[in-house]
Amino acid sequence: MDVKKFGNSPIGHLVPISGTDGRFGTPYQDSAYVAHPLAAEPQLEPATWRMVNSANRALARLDQASLTILVPSLFRRSTLRREAQSTSALEGIFAPFEQVLAAEVADNQLSKELLEVMNYVEAADAAFQFVGERGAITVGLVESVHSILVRGTDSETRDAGRIRSTLVAIGSPTGAVTDARFVPMPSGIELNIAVQDLVRWIGSSSTDREPLVAAAMTHYQFETLHPFNDGNGRIGRLLIVLQFMVDGLLHEPLLSVSPWFEARRTQYQDELAAVSATGKWDSWIQFFAAGIESSADDIARRIDRLLSVQQRYVQIVQDASGRGVIRDIVDVLIGDPFVSVPKLAKRFDRTSSAVTSVVTKLVELNILSGPFGTYNRQYMARDVWIALTAPVGAVPSAQARLHFEGRE
Structure with missing residues (x-):
């Protein structure tokens, strides 16, 4: 990992890591990034607030449109499948959208990729029901989502449905830890506590916290902690919609955010990394707000x-x-x-x-x-x-x- 890039972060710190790389059987010494717990809402530029307000208006239009639908669950089925296909594609799991929509009437056995996409549909449906009934996000919910997401796939390991117990390396062209673009927090008790802290932060009822800004901060923190061996991106983007439900921005989970992020994959990754490196939130929140506004307007149409x-x-x-x-x-x-x-x-x-x-x-x-x-x-x-x-x-x-x- 680039120590120079992340070594002076004001919202996290590096810790030394060492061991034997399981893939190659070679020893390594490197650093991992430990994100500090989220705190108060950051001071943001006027331009950022204008974009946040514009995104909130788009969410309000979508929410109003959802209230005119006699059977919202029918629309949820189709928009959720669109999100499932796109959020999976962002993680390199591609199944044609036509196959996703036709999966339940398919004549043949589902492909490995299509199985993962449909797992997401099931996991998201369960999460929407939980939040709709409980009005809250819990660690248990997030772990349950992961368990369903990886069921029957190569990622269904002993850590399925649990916070990871191993080190992970992100963006390594060779698979080696030392070649990784980013190494998140090591596994262990501190990672478990960090996830619990994040969930508590999501549920805190602070009147000084703007919900869309809070969702952007949550998404950054979840992706930076990278609490599971696989599926973090998909779960993190699902949390955006769940948090909007908890905070009352959406009554029906019809929003699909991943198509917009998928079209801007490189910038999406760069914006998240830039927050860790600099501690500056404006650029990421502007990017996030633009994505939410475009996605909400698109679904309303x-x-x-x-x-x-x-x-x-x-x-x-x-x-x-x-x-x-x-x-x-x-x-x-x-x-x-x-x-x-x-x-x-x-x-x-x-x-x-x-x-x-x-x-x-x-x-x-x-x-x-x-x-x-x-x-x-x-x-x-x-x-x-x-x-x-x-x-x-x-x-x-x-x-x-x-x-x-x-x-x-």
């Missing part, structure tokens, strides 16, 4: 488009005199744009033949496309797919035509 698509699907079905299960299926497409007859039959307690006739009708109405997949059992709501997968800034407006409209 997707919600508007998805609500519009759903309303127009309903109108198309009504015009075709559709009733009963066909309406039920249309209502859930915004959360599950990929469906199959067997899954729909089970979900709505209908026979396969009854659902098949309904799905055939939805294909005729251009609401569904298909069949696709190895066994021709998958169908897709194309307009929902377009709204979910469009790049930031390219989401169709609520007034835009459906994909099949305007054709000769």
